[in-house]
Amino acid sequence: MLSVNQIRENYQDYINRLAIKNFKAQELFNEIISLDDLRKQTQKESDEILAESNNLSREIGQLFKAGKADEAQKAKExxxxxxxxxxxxxxxxxNTIAHLDRLLVTIPNVPHQSVPAGKLAEDNEIVNSWGEPAVMDETAIPHWELATKYDIIDFELGNKITGAGFPVYKGxxxxxxxxxxxxFLDRAADAGFKEVQPPLMVNEASxxxxxxxxxxxxxxxxxxxDGLYLIPTAEVPVxxxxxxxxxxxxxxxxxxxxxxxCFRREAGSYGKDVRGLNRLHQFDKVEIVVIDHPDHSYSMLEEMxxxxxxxxxxxxxxxxVLRLCGGDMSFTSALTYDMEVYSxxxxxxxxxxxxxxxxxxxxxRMKLRFKNDEGKMQMAHTLNGSALALPRIVAALLENNQENDRIRIPKALIPYTGFEFID
RNA sequence: GGAGAGAUGCCAGAGCGGUCGAAUGGGGCGGUCUCGAAAACCGUUGUUCGGGCAACCGGACCCAGGGUUCGAAUCCCUGUCUCUCCGCCA
Structure with a gap:
């Protein structure tokens, strides 16, 4: 979340930038600032009273020691x-602090200056691309049919055991x-990421x-x-x-x-976009998570x-590669790149x-800090990315590499699969 | 699931209800010594809120939340977590 000080210092700038996320901030900001003023004033008064009674308590102790019980009694009153x-x-x-927190968590992160305005996926900005999307004729088969044809993913079986969105992978x-x-894990290790195996359930604080x-x-x-949540991504525990x-x-x-x-309820999703592997309740993903100095977080984002x-x-x-527009970004992000493969x-x-x-x-939110050059505590920056989510990669691999009676495995993967073709 | 013990600063580990933000040891940092290092010795070593340009001053913080008390790290209650033993078990 944003801190009150950030809001005070960047008042107009934040209002303008939050508008890119289609968030109207001004009224809320005003309310927050006046609540914070009240907080300060109340705390000041309270501190003064506490200081006085601390002094009195000390005196009372002395008076009792000196045997002046009557004077001590007066001070007690x-x-x-x-x-x-x-x-x-x-x-x-x-109450003021609680109210303040309640308001603060409703404010999304302020988008970076480079984030394009817009509400829809069409407003996202294409910043890079690679390769030629394969053109296939009408006989091209979608991955959910390929999965059945080669008996490698069984959606029906998953339905039986659990329900929709929990496929069984076979052979x-x-x-x-x-x-x-x-x-993915080997490549991440080569790129300097330390591998961790986190819990798949987290508590409320996480x-x-x-x-x-x-x-x-x-x-x-x-x-x-047990009051635990199944993780929607390793980002949470890591x-x-x-x-x-x-x-x-x-x-x-x-x-x-x-x-x-990763486990996601995906409440409210339906239709042809969610067919096959396109959207699942349980899927596998390798995630990269970076904690970095604020001065370097944007170059780190490019690196990732x-x-x-x-x-x-x-x-x-x-x-x-898309730079997401304000309306398409997540609540917590300041800048997001989406990578899309052509299926x-x-x-x-x-x-x-x-x-x-x-x-x-x-x-x-989580009090993740470091001591900066001036010896003062400062919030670190956090970043993360999928590297990568499996189901749609599999969907694209199956569809793009389909031949008449087999599916070709990309060269880099063969040492890992141990086979060159699915047939 | 049953029985018991505990939760203190970066770590280990003390702490009679008042002078405890907290002994002591280790670690870290700075210094003396040394060509350099080790050893030894000296010094230093928290977070947070508010006020102040600043030196500094005040408040809060010894798992969390309540309570007793003029005063609580210290007493009482509740919760959470950890450890040990038993049971069950990959």
Whole structure:
């Protein structure tokens, strides 16, 4: 979230930039600032009263020691008054702070200057592309049919065992999943990311830290009995490793990677866009998470974007890179690049990665700090990206590499699959 | 699931209800010594809110939330977590 000081210092600038996310901030900002004024004033009064009663308590102690019980008794009466007054003040203070927090969490992150205005996917800006989208004739088969034809992914079986959106991968299909995970993890290690294996369930504080809560709890599976959420992405547990910590500035950039299953309720999604592997309730993903110095977070974002693009080139998948417009960005992001691969039989672009800089938005929520050159505490910047999400990569691989009676595996992957063709 | 123990600063580990933001040791940082290093010795070593240009001053913080008290790290209640033993178990 934003801090009140950030809002005070960048009042007009933030209002303007939040408008790009179609968020009207002015009234809210005014309310926040006046609440914060009240907070300060109340706290000041309360502090003064506490100081006085601390002094009195000290005196009372001395008086008792000196055997002047009657004078001590008089002083006691005065502290009673102070106590009463402070009770009211601290109640006002607690309410004010709670109110302030409630308002602050409703403000999305301020978009970076380069974020284009707009509300729709069409307003996203294409900043890079690679490869020629394959043109296929009408006989091209979509991946969900290929999956059945070669018996590698069984959607019906998943329906039976669990429900829609939980496919069963079989034979070379399962092997392909494992190959991709290993390939992505090995590449991430080569690029300097430290591999971690996080829990797949998180508590409420973690969900709050990365910004899934309090807003989007409907998107996560929740285990009521234990108050735990199934992770929608490894971003949540991996970033929360650093919740409430002061990291060493000399450790920047802190680069982690994790493979995890991801669980998403996807409430409200339906239609042909969600067919086959396009949108699932459970899927596999390798995530990269970086904690960095504010001065370097944007060059790190570019680095992460380049890294993700290199993976797509290795997999020989034509892709394009979009800079998301204000309306299409997530609540918590300041700048996001989406990588989309072309899926030849569906004749559409599929989002396979999303790389974002959250600046200090998550850090402020989770108190992730470092000591800067002046010796002062400062919020670190957090970034993350998919590298990569498997299902749509598989969809594109199947569709783009289909031949008459087999599917070709890209060269880089063969050492991992152990086979060159699915047939 | 049953029984018990505990939660203190970067770590280890003390702490009679008042002078405790907290002993001591280790680590870290600065210095003396040294060609340099080690050892030894000396000094230093928290977060946060408010006021002030600043030196500085005041408040809060010893798991969290309540309570007792003029006064709580210290006493009481509740919650959370950790550890040990038993049971179950990949």
């Amino acid at each position: 005065r502290t009673a008054e102070l106590k009463e007054r402070n009770k009211e003040l601290s109640e006002i203070l607690a 070379k299909g399962a092997r392909l999943q494992r190959a991709l995970i290993n390939f 969900g709050y830290g990365t910004g899934q809560l309090p807003d989007k709890d409907g998107q996560m599976y929740f285990v009521n009995e 970033t929360n490793i650093y919740r409430n910590t002061i990291v060493n500035a000399t450790d920047f950039p802190i680069k982690n990677t994790a493979y995890s299953a 974007s380049s890294y993700v693009q290199s993976l797509l080139r290795d997999l020989e998948l034509p892709y394009r 030849a039989a569906q004749k559409r672009w599929l989002e396979v990665s999303s790389v974002s800089n959250f600046e200090s938005y998550q850090s402020t």
